Amino acid sequence: MQQLFHGGVHPEVDSLLTVEAPAFELPAPELLYIPLIQHKGAAAEPLVKVGDQVRLGQRIGDAEAAVTAAIHAPVSGEVRAIDAWHHPDGDTCPAIILENDGRDTPDEALLAPPRDLDALTGEEIIKAARDAGIVGMGGAGFPLSVKLSGSVGQIETVILNGCECEPMLHSDHSVMRHHADKVVQGGLLLRRAVQAKELIIAVEDNKPDAIAALEQAAAGLPQVSVRALPTRYPQGGEKILVKALLKREVPMGKLPAAVGALICNVDSAATLAEACRSRRPLISRNVTVAGSLLGKPQVLHARIGTPFSALIAHCEPKSPPRKLLSGGPMMGRAQYSMEVPVTKTVSGILLMTEEEARAVAPTTNCIRCGRCVKNCPMLLSPCYLNFYSDLGNLPELERLNIDNCIECGICTYSCPAHLPLLQKFRLGKLELGKQRRAAKQRKEGGKQS
Amino acid sequence: MNQQTKDRGLTAGEPAQQAKPAAKPRLPVNPFSNLSTDTPDDQLLLVTSSPHLHSGDTTRRLMGEVLIALTPAALMAVFLFGYRAAAHILLAVCSCMGFEALYCHLRKWPVTVFDLSAAITGVLLAFNLPVAAPLWMPVVGSFFAIFIVKMLFGGLGKNFVNPALVGRVFLANSWAGDMVSWTRPVLNPFTWTTVTADALTGATPLGLLKSGALPEAYGHGGQLWNMLIGARGGCLGETCALLLVAGGLYLMVRGVISWHIPAGYIGTVALFSLLFPVGGASPLLSVFYSLTGGGLMLGAFFMATDYVTSPLSDRARLFYGIGCGLLTVFIRRFGPAAEGVSFSILIMNLVVWFLDRATLPRRFGEEASK
Ligand code: SF4
Ligand code: SF4
Numbered sequence: 001m002q003q004l005f006h007g008g009v010h011p012e013v014d015s016l017l018t019v020e021a022p023a024f025e026l027p028a029p030e031l032l033y034i035p036l037i038q039h040k041g042a043a044a045e046p047l048v049k050v051g052d053q054v055r056l057g058q059r060i061g062d063a064e065a066a067v068t069a070a071i072h073a074p075v076s077g078e079v080r081a082i083d084a085w086h087h088p089d090g091d092t093c094p095a096i097i098l099e100n101d102g103r104d105t106p107d108e109a110l111l112a113p114p115r116d117l118d119a120l121t122g123e124e125i126i127k128a129a130r131d132a133g134i135v136g137m138g139g140a141g142f143p144l145s146v147k148l149s150g151s152v153g154q155i156e157t158v159i160l161n162g163c164e165c166e167p168m169l170h171s172d173h174s175v176m177r178h179h180a181d182k183v184v185q186g187g188l189l190l191r192r193a194v195q196a197k198e199l200i201i202a203v204e205d206n207k208p209d210a211i212a213a214l215e216q217a218a219a220g221l222p223q224v225s226v227r228a229l230p231t232r233y234p235q236g237g238e239k240i241l242v243k244a245l246l247k248r249e250v251p252m253g254k255l256p257a258a259v260g261a262l263i264c265n266v267d268s269a270a271t272l273a274e275a276c277r278s279r280r281p282l283i284s285r286n287v288t289v290a291g292s293l294l295g296k297p298q299v300l301h302a303r304i305g306t307p308f309s310a311l312i313a314h315c316e317p318k319s320p321p322r323k324l325l326s327g328g329p330m331m332g333r334a335q336y337s338m339e340v341p342v343t344k345t346v347s348g349i350l351l352m353t354e355e356e357a358r359a360v361a362p363t364t365n366c367i368r369c370g371r372c373v374k375n376c377p378m379l380l381s382p383c384y385l386n387f388y389s390d391l392g393n394l395p396e397l398e399r400l401n402i403d404n405c406i407e408c409g410i411c412t413y414s415c416p417a418h419l420p421l422l423q424k425f426r427l428g429k430l431e432l433g434k435q436r437r438a439a440k441q442r443k444e445g446g447k448q449s
Numbered sequence: 450m451n452q453q454t455k456d457r458g459l460t461a462g463e464p465a466q467q468a469k470p471a472a473k474p475r476l477p478v479n480p481f482s483n484l485s486t487d488t489p490d491d492q493l494l495l496v497t498s499s500p501h502l503h504s505g506d507t508t509r510r511l512m513g514e515v516l517i518a519l520t521p522a523a524l525m526a527v528f529l530f531g532y533r534a535a536a537h538i539l540l541a542v543c544s545c546m547g548f549e550a551l552y553c554h555l556r557k558w559p560v561t562v563f564d565l566s567a568a569i570t571g572v573l574l575a576f577n578l579p580v581a582a583p584l585w586m587p588v589v590g591s592f593f594a595i596f597i598v599k600m601l602f603g604g605l606g607k608n609f610v611n612p613a614l615v616g617r618v619f620l621a622n623s624w625a626g627d628m629v630s631w632t633r634p635v636l637n638p639f640t641w642t643t644v645t646a647d648a649l650t651g652a653t654p655l656g657l658l659k660s661g662a663l664p665e666a667y668g669h670g671g672q673l674w675n676m677l678i679g680a681r682g683g684c685l686g687e688t689c690a691l692l693l694v695a696g697g698l699y700l701m702v703r704g705v706i707s708w709h710i711p712a713g714y715i716g717t718v719a720l721f722s723l724l725f726p727v728g729g730a731s732p733l734l735s736v737f738y739s740l741t742g743g744g745l746m747l748g749a750f751f752m753a754t755d756y757v758t759s760p761l762s763d764r765a766r767l768f769y770g771i772g773c774g775l776l777t778v779f780i781r782r783f784g785p786a787a788e789g790v791s792f793s794i795l796i797m798n799l800v801v802w803f804l805d806r807a808t809l810p811r812r813f814g815e816e817a818s819k
Contacts, residue, residue, distance in 0.1 A: 323501065324494050
């Protein structure tokens with residue numbers, strides 16, 4: 001098979017669902033929990049008080065900081081509480097708890113006449129992204145407006161990432177198939193915002209229907225190309241995608257802008273197109289709900305703040321899950337509660353049965369089989385990283401470029417010794433970070449005295 | 450939790466525009482209020498760090514594949530040399546696994562024999578014995594291989610040289626006479642081979658090749674075929690080139706080993722035998738006998754490819770194979786003995802660390818210099 005980047009794997013897992021029909025609009029639940037952190041950067045401050053009546057699409061959280069994103073009410077109703085609540089990234093986070101009045105009364109801003117997309121200037125587009133609270137919906141959660149304003153003029157190619165970050169997820173697939181025109185429009189808006197030349201939409205070749213829909217939507221637009229890539233995890237990773245498409249490598253610690261590329265998730269692009277036209281903020285998204293114990297696994301369109309349990313209940317679970325993931329099987333986060341809400345970055349909910357969750361063999365010592373080295377997309381030597389992290393040798397970990405690890409989990413996935421490789425590397429990175437901060441403090445302290 | 454899911458399901462399933470319930474929904478303020486502390490562990494959600502998927506490969510499966518690949522050659526050994534060969538193999542496998550279990554027991558480690566790596570060491574050690582060797586030899590060799598070379602260094606994955614090879618070299622140097630008592634193949638699995646004067650051949654084809662005493666007849670069809678199926682003097686498992694190659698190819702097809710080490714190794718030996726024919730033989734005969742006359746096939750496919758003692762990356766593996774090949778050619782040509790496979794691999798084992806380091810992949814983001 002053609003190999004566009006080093007390593008990678010193609011896990012044979014099937015989510016047993018199709019995106020034949022558009023994603024089902026899940027009715028909003030009675031109570032919605034809207035975390036104030038759903039993005040990279042500063043937490044949003046609540047702009048409402050307990051007891052306030054809010055309207056659908058009204059801005060209810062925001063902050064002054066440079067890197068942050070606004071948060072909007074996904075339904076109309078009453079603010080019942082502002083309190084700590086479960087967060088899909090683990091732990092708890094302050095959240096605005098809304099009681100849905102079931103009427104979906106829209107905010108005034110949403111009632112304004114739709115804008116003409118072609119008339120918008122780059123600045124207006126960036127402002128629209130800011131106003132709509134759009135973030136990277138593939139999982140990174142980086143505020144789109146910040147990404148755009150930081151890279152105006154430096155970008156040659158805008159890449160829309162339709163590679164679906166992980167196996168088993170079909171959220172973006174559904175967007176591309178059923179809203180191809182919005183995806184293309186969004187991509188063109190991004191291109192205009194950063195004054196790029198080219199727009200590439202990258203899709204994996206296991207989604208021929210999405211490719212066909214996009215090609216149709218992009219017909220007659222010479223600046224847009226739809227590229228089918230061989231299906232291989234982790235192609236959806238930014239650095240890997242740039243490598244696969246442009247044959248260029250993003251240096252360690254740099255953003256894709258360093259090689260003239262801007263990457264944006266297809267769903268974010270479609271949301272941007274909608275936000276530019278009708279001013280509708282990011283208040284709902286596609287979520288893949290999959291797992292062998294579901295009677296009807298499917299892609300749902302849910303309001304931000306809907307608890308996982310509501311989505312799961314809609315998919316007819318045959319038994320309670322033993323393990324519940326937010327995200328895909330490779331990088332997803334295990335949840336401790338079914339009541340965690342959908343946020344802007346939750347692309348999938350995965351349920352695992354007892355057997356699937358416990359499918360682990362006993363670990364042995366590293367047998368130096370070389371699979372991890374062969375499969376690591378970032379050209380690392382996980383085997384040696386493992387060796388030095390067992391020794392606690394941080395300088396050597398640093399020399400072996402542990403900072404380059406994108407935490408794709410492929411090493412752990414392929415290790416026949418069943419070693420928790422990535423888990424050790426996370427710890428190593430954490431320790432290294434601590435050490436660096438301590439060293440920096442010492443240095444600064446030294447200067448003062 | 451299940452109950453709660455069901456309740457949610459009802460609310461979620463009905464249209465949002467339904468008449469509002471009179472009472473306000475209960476508001477759980479403490480996020481942990483719905484997690485009662487007496488929930489049994491197996492009903493709580495399991496939280497682990499990603500990834501949550503595994504390829505399904507296990508150490509035991511890989512080792513098992515190697516054993517499967519070695520089986521045809523083992524059966525052939527019994528056919529060629531009689532059931533004394535089977536006794537050697539069984540003794541070596543049992544004592545290797547036994548010693549490993551014993552060591553684990555003494556050190557109070559979890560018993561690791563079921564990863565099957567000790568069984569491979571046993572088979573390989575037996576394969577490296579002449580069939581006429583006394584029956585205590587596989588046991589003593591196993592002790593040395595497992596106890597001293599593998600377990601004292603920390604067990605699986607921690608030994609830096611191949612235990613079976615060290616076991617063989619240890620035996621060969623301690624009881625040199627017994628280790629070169631080559632017998633003619635009997636081609637009858639039901640014979641108990643013993644060392645009698647007329648069964649002894651005195652030399653392997655490789656030895657004959659080296660001394661320039663390869664008989665005329667060795668260039669002809671029947672004898673060439675005998676070389677391929679292993680009907681010749683030699684260690685009990687090394688002679689059947691055909692089945693060893695088949696086993697090696699099986700391992701490649703199953704993704705257990707890559708082609709780099711065997712190709713580098715065999716290619717180098719073949720090239721040098723072609724360019725500098727041994728013992729006055731014709732170039733092609735020299736290549737043929739260099740490849741099939743000694744332990745090269747066993748070494749290249751099964752000993753040099755041992756995961757633990759070979760490099761990690763494909764590039765390093767190629768260099769490693771070539772290194773083994775060069776050393777083998779060198780030792781065979783200039784050393785006192787006819788065979789050099791064991792020592793070449795052992796010497797290359799020692800530079801694996803260096804090879805790994807020297808071939809560390811460049812850092813992602815530093816594009817290959819044009
Ligand atoms: S998790 Fe890190 S070390 Fe492991 S394969 Fe992925 S990038 Fe490489
Ligand atoms: S995959 Fe596991 S056993 Fe194989 S070299 Fe890497 S760490 Fe060692």
